[in-house]
Amino acid sequence: xxxxxxxxxxxxxxxxxxxxxxxxxxxxxxxxxxxxxxxxxxxxxxxxxxxxxxxxxxxxxxxxxxxxxxxxxxxxxxxxxxxxxxxxxxxxxxxxxxx
Numbered sequence: 001x002x003x004x005x006x007x008x009x010x011x012x013x014x015x016x017x018x019x020x021x022x023x024x025x026x027x028x029x030x031x032x033x034x035x036x037x038x039x040x041x042x043x044x045x046x047x048x049x050x051x052x053x054x055x056x057x058x059x060x061x062x063x064x065x066x067x068x069x070x071x072x073x074x075x076x077x078x079x080x081x082x083x084x085x086x087x088x089x090x091x092x093x094x095x096x097x098x099x
Contacts, residue, residue, distance in 0.1 A: 004091045017051035024057055031094055036067040046078040062097045
């Protein structure tokens with residue numbers, strides 16, 4: 001995403017939904033991107049979407065999800081906006097969401 005000219009705030013791994021919300025507020029983020037490598041971590045993506053809604057930020061942020069076990073159907077089922085199967089297409093879709 002940085003290669004496409006987007007500013008990235010990397011929160012690292014094993015990030016709580018509350019930390020995503022705090023970061024959206026702190027940085028006035030337009031996009032939240034979550035990746036899961038294991039099916040057991042996918043549930044936290046739904047928590048991120050729910051916490052962003054609870055914080056009243058859902059209309060201000062685009063939520064992207066991806067990673068090996070994630071599908072477009074899962075993206076839709078949790079209320080995220082964009083699914084991407086890999087990093088290259090995620091960067092393209094993030095850039096398109098910003099314009």
